[in-house]
Amino acid sequence: MATYLLKTLLKALVVVLGVSLLVFVLTRSIGNPVNTMLPLGASMAERARLTHQLGLDKPLLAQLGDYVVGVAQGNFGESWWQQESALTVALRPLPFTIELSGIAVVISLVFAIPLGILSALKPRSLLDKVASTSSMLGICVPNFWLGLILILIFSNLLHWFPTSGTGGWQYWVLPSVTLAVLPLGRITQIVRTAMLEQLRELYIVTARSKGLPEFWVVTRHALKNAGVQIVTMSGWELGRMIAGYTIAIEAVFGLPGIGSLIVDAIGQQDFPLIQAITFVIAICIVFLNILIDLSYPLFNPRVKFK
Amino acid sequence: MNKRLKSVSIVLLSLVVSTSLLLSGCGSAAPNTPQSTATKKDTIAIAIPSEPSTMDVQFADDGNMRAVTDNVIESLLTLDGKTMKVIPALATEVSRIDNTTWDIKLRPNVTFQNGNPFTADDVVYSIKRIIDPNFKSNIAGFFATFKDAQKIGDLEVHIITTGPDPSMPTRLTLLDILNQKEMLASPDKIKTAVSGTGPYKIASWMKGQRIVLERNDNYWGTKPAIKTVNYRFIEEDATRAAALRNGEIDFATNMLPEYVSTLPQIQTAEGLEFSLVRMNAVSGVMKDQKIRQAASYAINWDAISKSLYQGYASIAPGQVLKPSYFGFNKNLKAYPFDLAKAKQLLAEAGYKGETITFVGEQGRWLKDGEQEQAIAQMLRDAGFKVDVKMLAFSQWLGVLFPQDPTSTPPDMIFTFHSNDIYDADRTYSTYVLTTGSASSYPKTLDAQIIAARTELDTTKRQQEYEAISQTLYDNPAWLNGINIKDIDGMGKDVVYQPREDMRLKVSEMSFK
Numbered sequence: 001m002a003t004y005l006l007k008t009l010l011k012a013l014v015v016v017l018g019v020s021l022l023v024f025v026l027t028r029s030i031g032n033p034v035n036t037m038l039p040l041g042a043s044m045a046e047r048a049r050l051t052h053q054l055g056l057d058k059p060l061l062a063q064l065g066d067y068v069v070g071v072a073q074g075n076f077g078e079s080w081w082q083q084e085s086a087l088t089v090a091l092r093p094l095p096f097t098i099e100l101s102g103i104a105v106v107i108s109l110v111f112a113i114p115l116g117i118l119s120a121l122k123p124r125s126l127l128d129k130v131a132s133t134s135s136m137l138g139i140c141v142p143n144f145w146l147g148l149i150l151i152l153i154f155s156n157l158l159h160w161f162p163t164s165g166t167g168g169w170q171y172w173v174l175p176s177v178t179l180a181v182l183p184l185g186r187i188t189q190i191v192r193t194a195m196l197e198q199l200r201e202l203y204i205v206t207a208r209s210k211g212l213p214e215f216w217v218v219t220r221h222a223l224k225n226a227g228v229q230i231v232t233m234s235g236w237e238l239g240r241m242i243a244g245y246t247i248a249i250e251a252v253f254g255l256p257g258i259g260s261l262i263v264d265a266i267g268q269q270d271f272p273l274i275q276a277i278t279f280v281i282a283i284c285i286v287f288l289n290i291l292i293d294l295s296y297p298l299f300n301p302r303v304k305f306k
Numbered sequence: 307m308n309k310r311l312k313s314v315s316i317v318l319l320s321l322v323v324s325t326s327l328l329l330s331g332c333g334s335a336a337p338n339t340p341q342s343t344a345t346k347k348d349t350i351a352i353a354i355p356s357e358p359s360t361m362d363v364q365f366a367d368d369g370n371m372r373a374v375t376d377n378v379i380e381s382l383l384t385l386d387g388k389t390m391k392v393i394p395a396l397a398t399e400v401s402r403i404d405n406t407t408w409d410i411k412l413r414p415n416v417t418f419q420n421g422n423p424f425t426a427d428d429v430v431y432s433i434k435r436i437i438d439p440n441f442k443s444n445i446a447g448f449f450a451t452f453k454d455a456q457k458i459g460d461l462e463v464h465i466i467t468t469g470p471d472p473s474m475p476t477r478l479t480l481l482d483i484l485n486q487k488e489m490l491a492s493p494d495k496i497k498t499a500v501s502g503t504g505p506y507k508i509a510s511w512m513k514g515q516r517i518v519l520e521r522n523d524n525y526w527g528t529k530p531a532i533k534t535v536n537y538r539f540i541e542e543d544a545t546r547a548a549a550l551r552n553g554e555i556d557f558a559t560n561m562l563p564e565y566v567s568t569l570p571q572i573q574t575a576e577g578l579e580f581s582l583v584r585m586n587a588v589s590g591v592m593k594d595q596k597i598r599q600a601a602s603y604a605i606n607w608d609a610i611s612k613s614l615y616q617g618y619a620s621i622a623p624g625q626v627l628k629p630s631y632f633g634f635n636k637n638l639k640a641y642p643f644d645l646a647k648a649k650q651l652l653a654e655a656g657y658k659g660e661t662i663t664f665v666g667e668q669g670r671w672l673k674d675g676e677q678e679q680a681i682a683q684m685l686r687d688a689g690f691k692v693d694v695k696m697l698a699f700s701q702w703l704g705v706l707f708p709q710d711p712t713s714t715p716p717d718m719i720f721t722f723h724s725n726d727i728y729d730a731d732r733t734y735s736t737y738v739l740t741t742g743s744a745s746s747y748p749k750t751l752d753a754q755i756i757a758a759r760t761e762l763d764t765t766k767r768q769q770e771y772e773a774i775s776q777t778l779y780d781n782p783a784w785l786n787g788i789n790i791k792d793i794d795g796m797g798k799d800v801v802y803q804p805r806e807d808m809r810l811k812v813s814e815m816s817f818k
Contacts, residue, residue, distance in 0.1 A: 036703065047743065081359050
């Protein structure tokens with residue numbers, strides 16, 4: 001277990017460093033940020049002065065050196081755009097994004113698991129066909145469009161929920177439901193496939209033949225074994241959301257998440273902030289993957305960490 | 307049931323199931339959205355597209371920040387919202403002593419929102435801070451002519467300029483005055499909760515959620531009607547419109563023409579920006595004056611305004627200046643759309659179908675990509691062979707403002723030009739003067755532009771700009787485009803006339 005953790009953390013370090021390096025090089029290749037920061041009409045002298053002050057006239061390797069030394073000390077520099085520690089700015093929307101994504105994944109699991117199981121139990125039935133078609137629809141519907149349609153129906157027509165912003169629980173409903181639709185579709189299909197696979201296994205035949213009620217056969221045996229795939233998929237969906245997939249939802253519902261922050265940071269060409277955000281996201285994803293790995297023994301005791 | 311019908315019914319059923327799932331997910335114990343039913347409304351909710359990056363007005367060039375800070379912090383002079391005439395604010399009198407010295411008399415008995423008195427020290431501090439190169443202000447360029455500021459008395463300041471600066475009064479409308487004592491005591495406070503002299507003070511800023519302003523009851527000027535201002539940040543235009551229809555907000559900036567018919571009330575004003583297509587008058591095919599004139603006749607701006615902006619755009623009057631800007635030439639009119647004339651000029655110039663590179667970008671301004679495509683197509687209709695290059699914004703900027711001044715400019719490049727100091731000098735120093743950051747015009751006008759920029763006699767200066775604009779009309783540096791109107795959406799009960807300078811002043815708003 002200890003060796004496994006050590007190995008995984010080492011791998012994670014390599015991943016995070018690799019991502020940081022890649023982002024560093026990529027940001028430097030998208031043009032001079034000074035042009036975005038200054039008003040359009042700024043003079044050549046003003047542009048040259050700011051370029052120098054930001055250290056962007058140094059050779060790339062020297063800039064990289066400064067960056068690595070800074071990061072080693074936990075210092076990502078000050079955000080050029082927000083004039084605050086880039087790490088502070090990058091961490092600010094994280095709790096909100098994790099909360100929203102978490103709620104969305106829970107919502108999708110609550111519907112996807114029963115739907116997937118029922119489809120797997122009666123493959124090719126009407127229910128199965130309806131479930132797979134709806135989940136395909138869920139995957140295909142663009143979520144910004146869905147969000148706007150939900151606002152039209154539930155805010156403008158029915159006045160059940162506010163259109164946008166943050167506040168009490170009613171503010172969470174439309175964004176998290178919109179966000180849940182895509183993972184709902186995908187997880188339903190994963191549950192169905194995984195359950196179909198498990199239900200074909202010999203241990204199910206054994207369980208059934210020893211007279212275990214079908215409910216327990218399905219939940220305690222088949223579902224538990226399908227758990228590895230379901231957790232992996234849900235974790236992947238969660239990771240995707242934290243990595244900025246929530247952007248359209250944030251824009252539509254006026255929410256302060258990490259997705260809009262990334263897009264703004266890129267738009268402003270705020271290199272320190274882009275670097276800090278990608279670093280934070282990389283850490284989150286790596287951590288999430290470790291958690292998923294560690295959960296496997298809960299479903300399958302044969303899983304051993306080496 | 308045949309197979310086809312069966313699959314159709316499955317799709318329909320699936321739709322029903324997914325909608326009912328959504329419905330059940332929404333819960334049944336739904337509350338009503340907070341409806342504002344108070345009889346006497348004194349709180350206004352305003353939606354801006356995104357959250358301000360900072361409250362440091364001297365640092366950032368950020369319209370969302372300005373929508374807040376223009377109500378909190380004041381400048382020495384200000385503009386009349388209707389006439390764009392410079393009027394006193396924190397200064398009562400501004401006069402020129404000699405070519406490079408300006409005397410400013412300050413308004414007595416003004417206090418900052420935290421109780422500090424407003425004095426000459428605050429003005430000197432504010433000027434020194436913004437022109438300090440180490441401060442890295444993004445708007446320092448507006449004050450490039452400032453050399454120093456000196457305190458003469460408690461309520462008197464001298465500003466020293468590097469040379470004669472006829473635009474000084476306009477510059478003073480952009481110079482926000484900070485609270486020196488507060489700045490020295492807590493330098494970081496300005497990023498979130500600055501205290502100014504304005505009619506509103508920042509009560510709170512919950513990052514990511516809202517900014518709340520409260521009326522400053524010790525304000526020296528007229529007491530505003532509205533007591534509390536609640537700013538929300540909603541990026542998506544359709545959501546701003548939906549929130550406005552729902553009464554969740556009372557006021558939303560930057561509405562799209564498409565949503566106008568669904569909104570309770572709108573008001574419009576011409577913006578500060580004109581689209582323009584800069585042409586390379588120095589080298590390449592477009593060097594020929596006749597070819598640039600042909601392009602000017604080839605564009606049907608009226609059609610662009612009507613079809614892309616539903617008429618919420620006005621055509622530039624033969625120059626990219628508004629009548630309220632200094633240097634406007636009232637004798638100029640937009641080139642008429644005349645395809646025959648364009649073709650004739652092209653034939654006279656001996657144009658043989660050489661490829662014209664047209665550089666554009668997308669997503670920075672309202673329907674900029676569509677406007678570029680329309681212009682390119684109209685040029686093709688006139689006989690030009692146009693190659694449109696759509697670049698990412700930062701790349702496009704690098705082409706418009708090249709790092710290497712000797713690089714060859716493209717034949718045509720599309721941009722929007724905003725005149726921040728409402729003065730012809732801003733436009734011509736940037737796009738015409740050969741040392742300007744985005745110039746591709748021969749030296750011929752350099753002497754005139756430099757003379758006008760330092761001319762202190764306003765009548766003479768006006769004539770000089772009129773002459774420059776006339777030359778640029780006859781021998782075009784760019785295609786004069788359109789000015790897209792800014793549309794503010796409002797609740798039925800809101801009374802507000804958007805200002806010509808685009809500043810959002812809550813003190814000028816009220817409820818019916």
